[in-house]
Amino acid sequence: MxxxxxxxxxxxxxxxxxxxxxxxxxxxxxLTITFESGSGDRAQEMVPFAVFAVTAGGLDHDHLVLKWGEAQRARTLYLKNPDLIRAFREAAPDHLSQPFEQAAERVRQVRHRHRVMWGAVGGSIVAVALGLWFGSDLLVEMAVSRIPVEWEQKLGEAAYRDFLSHQEVMKEGPAVNAVEEMTQRLADQIPNSPYKFQVTVVKSDVVNAFALPGGYVVVFTGLMKKADSGEEVAGVLGHELNHVLQRHGLERIVKSMGVMAVVAIIVGDQQGLIGLMRQVGVELLTLKFDRAQETEADLTGLQLVYRAKIDPSGMITFFQKLSEKDEGRLEWLSTHPVSSARAERLKAELAALPKHSSEPFTFEWKTVQDALGVQPVAAP
Amino acid sequence: MRSEILYPGAFPMVRVELASGEHIKAESGAMVGSSPTVDVESKMEGGFLGALSRKLLTGEKFFFQTLRASRGDGEVLLAPTVPGEIVILELDGVNEYMVQKDGFLAGADSIVIESKMQSLSRGLLGGEGFFILKIGGKGTLVLNSFGAIHKIELKPDQEYIVDNSHLVAWSATTSYNIEKAASGWVASFTSGEGLVCRFRGPGVVYIQSRNPGSFGAWIRQFIPVSE
Known part of the structure; x- marks a missing residue:
């Protein structure tokens, strides 16, 4: 046997x-089906093709299922062996080949669906990873847009007070009045602004100006001495105010705090976020904007200056002046990498705007500079 | 090879008698005791890559151990880590079982174990993870469970519903779908059942009477939190 x-x-x-x-x-x-009983006896059964119903079954639809008989005599046969299934397919009469092909098609569909599903999952994981990699700016913007202005003001104010406590602040005089007038003219052109701009003049030979989140702007006297006209300083102010308006500082903070902060903001975990912001608040003053933010502030700054009917060419000449080699301490350059390309871009932008007449400031720039103690340069 | 379950109930042990030269494979760390004639060998079932994929994918132990009666007849005592019943199945070469990753305790050397990827919905929602063990071949298979083990026999097209984390093993001739326990999503989760598996026969489904995940969650509340 x-x-x-x-x-x-x-x-x-x-x-x-x-x-x-x-x-x-x-x-x-x-089919001939042979069973063996526990005692080793074998019983054979011959089942004609005519009685079979064919389907696919099993956990992965990889079994060929043959059914026949009714009620008490109902039988279900599960075949898994590929050779056996192939032999069945070849031997089966025509009336079985159609259901057989249907079953096979169903198996193919199930397998295809599994592959598509896994492919979709793999694809979406890759897409999310790529999205996080390339779309982080978008996420940051989303997060920043959810930070209330009041927070931003508190954060900026803290850094502002901290900075001013180590500096000699110019409280009054023609320079302060001039800067206030410029700021007023620019701010008038920003309807519905949530920010109340506060500009402070700091006595220092450093050629610099910066804006903190929340509308706190600092101008150094060094920058004002360097400028040949009020319009040049106004151009810098227009640029700085736009860093505030576009919330560039917050974007940098959120970026440096990382993805966790973004998630915390988007899901609204404000407690965790305040803690994180305290950590980086100190670093606000050393914040550098990225190239895209600078370009944005340049262009929107130019438009603002233009709307305020301040001669925009001042902004351009000042940028050009800064890009020339100079012996002064041009700190504005270190945070604002000036290239001649930048001035060129502004020129092109200005050319696209319709010409309109500018209105001069009420102050004499010479008076301002005299008050700052600038020695008139002797004509060569 | 002959095996019997000692102390059936919550804390059972399996005694396997091996004739000289016979060997079995067991989950690594499962051996409790053995005759001095039995040698323990570590073996990466399915080669290094097979073992690695099993370790990474199913979380099953990297090595199975092989227990070989190399110097004459002997016996081995085997026990699982968790309290719970043990069941011994005789595989006939045609029946194949899907076993969730913690369910395998030991088996004759002639049984074949492979890691298998489940379909996405089953892997994600079924509670056994994306990878399960598919065990076929011919010989003795020893499974263990958390709690008592219960056998559900399904006739062709007969259906039965099992909570997803109570599964131990099921025959390859059954199929199952994941579905919500109640008709609505909220009701499904507030009922504490969440998702269930609807099995369709023919075949056998082994389930465990305790849910390891829920037990873990329950016991966690008694563990002091270190500051």
Missing amino acids: TQFSPNALCFGEEFPASGAPCVVQIERHG
């Missing part, structure tokens, strides 16, 4: 739930 090596499972009323192992042989007119 040969060894009994089953190749299929048969299910039915009298068989165990896990199925009865059996040997299936494909014959010309049907």
Whole structure:
């Protein structure tokens, strides 16, 4: 007697739930199914092709399922062996090949769906990773737009007070009046601004000006001495005010705090965020804007100056002047990398705007400079 | 090879008698004791990559251990880590079982174990993870569970619903879908059942009477939090 090596499972009323192992042989007119009882006796059953119903089944739809009989005599046969399935397909008469192909098609569909699903998951993971990599600016903008202006003001004010406490502040005089007038003219052109701009003149030979989040602007007397006209200083102010308006400082802070902060803001975890902001608040003064932010502030600054009917060419000449080699301490340059390309871009932008007449300031720039103690340069 | 379950109940142990030269594979760390004739070998089932993928993907131990009666007849005692019942199945070469990753305790050397990726929805929601063990071949298979083990027998097209984290093993002839326990999503989760698996026969489903995840959550509240 040969060894009994089953190749299929048969299910039915009298068989165990896990199925009865059996040997299936494909014959010309049907299947021969051999069972072995516990005592080793074998029983054979011949089932003609005519009675079968064909489907696919099993956990992964990789079994060929043959059903026949009714009620108590109902039988279900599960075939898994690929060779056996192939042999069945070849031997099966025409009326079975259609359901067989349908079952095969269904298996292919299920497998295809699994591949598509896994592909979609893999694809979306890659997309999210790429999105985070390239779209971080967008996320940062989303996060920044959710920070209330009051927070921004508190943050800026703290840094502002801290900075001014170490500086000699110019309280009054023609320079202060001039800067206030410029700021007023610019701010008038920003309708519905949530910020109340506060500009302070600091006595220092440093050629610099900066803006803190919340509308706190600092202009150094060094910059005012360097400028040849009020319009030049106004150009710098227009640029700085736009850093505030576009919330560039917050964007930098949020970026330096990282993705966790962005997530905290978007989901509204304000407690965690305040803690994070305290940590970086100190670093506000050393904040550098990136190239895209500078360009944005340049262009919007130019438009603001233009709307305020301040001669925009002042802004351009000042940028050009700064890009020339100079012996002075041009700190504005270190935070605002000036290239001649920048002035060129502004020129091009200005050319696109319709010409209109500028209104001069009420102050004499010479008076301002005299008050600052600028020695008139002797004409060569 | 002959195996019997000692102390059936919550804290059982399996005694496997090995004839000289016979060997079995067992979950690494499962051996409790053995005759001096039995040698323990560590073996990476399916080669290094197979073992690595099993470790990374199913979280199953990297090595199975092989227990070989190399110097004459002997016996081995095996026990699982968690309290719970043990069941011994005789695989006939045709029946294959899907086993969730903690369910395998030991098996004859002739059984075949592979890691298998589930479909996305089953992997994500089924509670067994994306990878499960597919065990086939011919010989003895020893499974363990958390809590008591219960066998559900399904006739062709008969259906049964099982909470997703109570699964231990199921035959490859069954199929299942993940669905919500109640008709609405909110009701599903507030009922504490969440997602369930709807099994369809024919075949056998082994389930465990305790949910390891819930037990972990329950016991966590008694663990002092270190400052």
